[in-house]
Amino acid sequence: MKYDLIVIGGGSGGLTAAAGAASFGAKVALIDRKETFGGDCLHYGCVPSKALIHQANRYYTANQEASRQGVALTVPFERIKEAVQTAIETIQHHDSDERFQTLGVDVFHGAAEFTGRRKVKVNGQVLKGKRIVIATGSRALQPDIEGLKEAGFQTNETIFTMPRFPKRLAVIGGGPIGVEMGQAFARMGSSVTIIDRSEKILSREDDEIRDFMTDTLSKELEIRSNTEVSKVVLNNGKKILYVKRNGKEEELEADEILLAMGRVPNTEGLNTDKAGVELDEKGHILVNGYLQTSQKHIFAIGDVTGKFLFTHSAGQEGKTVVQNAIFGVKSAISYENMPWNVYTKPEVFHLGMTEEEAREKHETVTVYRKKLDEVDRFITEEETGVIKLIMDKKGKILGAHAAGEGAGDWMQTVVYAKTNGQKLRSLSGMVYPYPNKAAAIQAAADLYWREKLFDSGLKKVASNYIKWFR
Numbered sequence: 001m002k003y004d005l006i007v008i009g010g011g012s013g014g015l016t017a018a019a020g021a022a023s024f025g026a027k028v029a030l031i032d033r034k035e036t037f038g039g040d041c042l043h044y045g046c047v048p049s050k051a052l053i054h055q056a057n058r059y060y061t062a063n064q065e066a067s068r069q070g071v072a073l074t075v076p077f078e079r080i081k082e083a084v085q086t087a088i089e090t091i092q093h094h095d096s097d098e099r100f101q102t103l104g105v106d107v108f109h110g111a112a113e114f115t116g117r118r119k120v121k122v123n124g125q126v127l128k129g130k131r132i133v134i135a136t137g138s139r140a141l142q143p144d145i146e147g148l149k150e151a152g153f154q155t156n157e158t159i160f161t162m163p164r165f166p167k168r169l170a171v172i173g174g175g176p177i178g179v180e181m182g183q184a185f186a187r188m189g190s191s192v193t194i195i196d197r198s199e200k201i202l203s204r205e206d207d208e209i210r211d212f213m214t215d216t217l218s219k220e221l222e223i224r225s226n227t228e229v230s231k232v233v234l235n236n237g238k239k240i241l242y243v244k245r246n247g248k249e250e251e252l253e254a255d256e257i258l259l260a261m262g263r264v265p266n267t268e269g270l271n272t273d274k275a276g277v278e279l280d281e282k283g284h285i286l287v288n289g290y291l292q293t294s295q296k297h298i299f300a301i302g303d304v305t306g307k308f309l310f311t312h313s314a315g316q317e318g319k320t321v322v323q324n325a326i327f328g329v330k331s332a333i334s335y336e337n338m339p340w341n342v343y344t345k346p347e348v349f350h351l352g353m354t355e356e357e358a359r360e361k362h363e364t365v366t367v368y369r370k371k372l373d374e375v376d377r378f379i380t381e382e383e384t385g386v387i388k389l390i391m392d393k394k395g396k397i398l399g400a401h402a403a404g405e406g407a408g409d410w411m412q413t414v415v416y417a418k419t420n421g422q423k424l425r426s427l428s429g430m431v432y433p434y435p436n437k438a439a440a441i442q443a444a445a446d447l448y449w450r451e452k453l454f455d456s457g458l459k460k461v462a463s464n465y466i467k468w469f470r
């Protein structure tokens, strides 16, 4: 069979590319080695994790109220897991084979491998593609730690269906997966320890945001930074982790271990060498700004490139590839306005440069920050947090960061402003319905305005005018 486009991998990136190309009339083949489409995000990532976080927060609130009344609750782990699966099944309809077949896409379920520059084999059948997209995603890094395999561990592929609720959970890795899952299990009643070899968790976040989150999370779970696991021993069903912290050996007992130490790209078995596609030393597919691999007709998107490991970036890359592969235009991807959220309580929002990155790249950087417990709605809801807006000397937004309840939603306004080249004053100048949470943006942006006013001659003119008017 001959295709205009063969898409390998039916996750966030591949589905966007396949649906987009088919909607423009291209003949598309979509291949996934799993029985259902949706990839990690739907089955083992965003969807189950956000559903679990929601259930954990519901239980946490109910449990806090119950303990105030002197009642002890037991976590309904089976019910929580069912709710997680229901969320997956509900969203699965959107990613069903039927939906793609209706769009005119030929659907294949089986592991794909290259047999030539334009040839892909699946289930013994060889498909020919004018253009090919590799969107095979990533999986959890499983390190070579002595005794770990024998002791057993969970990854994002097993934790949402794990049979027993762990009273004590050791999470190795304090990135987004580690903190989101760590806090969710802590809120369901597990005693959670996050172990990270780095000095600080959430290493991609702005320092102030990270410090705020570290303090906040430390109230609910234990964080051991500068710590590495050297050995795991299984003892009477318990997992003993031998950890090294600042050169000192310590022991940590847990019922379960979650690996959240980063990802490895799914390039094994693809036979990329037969297509002449180059990989980096970690197995990521190398791409240029147009998302072309070392073979101009083969593109790669999503986690497999190791760039921005998010569903929305895989989707954005999928859209870019449709333009480049189907219309033959040369549209370059830009990550300058790519935001992300970490869905802890409170949430973390990240856009553009951190303060440290901005100071490295720009001579003059101004930062406007506001503590959220100085913003009315956060006061009424007894919440804390911080917002930071970072700009260059001309008022261009370089970065925006927040840690606060719902920040992932109410900070979206800043994404709009930055994407459209709006300056900070545009965020100050619009009306915010009182007392919404987004007013935190105005409160921070107003600082810029006030500074401008005080620095300018306007204040002197105004006070002379007022004196004269009196």
Ligand SMILES: Cc1cc2nc3c(=O)[nH]c(=O)nc-3n(C[C@H](O)[C@H](O)[C@H](O)COP(=O)(O)OP(=O)(O)OC[C@H]3O[C@@H](n4cnc5c(N)ncnc54)[C@H](O)[C@@H]3O)c2cc1C
Pocket: 008, 009, 010, 011, 012, 013, 014, 031, 032, 033, 034, 037, 038, 039, 040, 041, 042, 044, 045, 046, 047, 049, 050, 110, 111, 112, 113, 135, 136, 137, 138, 156, 177, 266, 269, 270, 301, 302, 303, 304, 308, 309, 310, 311, 312, 313, 314, 343
């Ligand atoms: C626990 C967790 C929580 C997350 N939460 C969020 C979040 O809240 N927001 C967010 O934006 N991102 C989140 N992510 C990241 C997000 O899931 C990924 O960035 C996204 O799924 C990447 O999409 P992708 O298309 O590159 O890969 P995937 O969605 O993983 O799809 C790859 C597909 O390729 C298939 N495949 C692999 N090899 C082959 C082969 N040889 N032949 C055929 N098919 C193959 C796989 O079966 C899979 O279906 C989370 C990830 C995890 C693990």
Ligand SMILES: NC(=O)c1ccc[n+]([C@@H]2O[C@H](COP(=O)([O-])OP(=O)(O)OC[C@H]3O[C@@H](n4cnc5c(N)ncnc54)[C@H](O)[C@@H]3O)[C@@H](O)[C@H]2O)c1
Pocket: 143, 172, 173, 174, 175, 176, 177, 178, 180, 195, 196, 197, 198, 200, 201, 202, 203, 227, 228, 229, 260, 261, 262, 263, 308, 309, 310, 340, 341, 342, 343
């Ligand atoms: N809300 C979201 O958008 C969301 C949620 C979850 C995951 N994700 C995506 O998934 C990706 C993977 O997440 P992740 O948390 O697994 O990876 P990560 O790379 O973000 O974090 C891994 C952490 O593990 C630590 N680590 C690595 N090796 C270690 C070792 N040997 N011992 C102790 N600690 C070690 C690192 O220092 C780091 O802090 C993220 O980059 C993110 O893009 C996104």
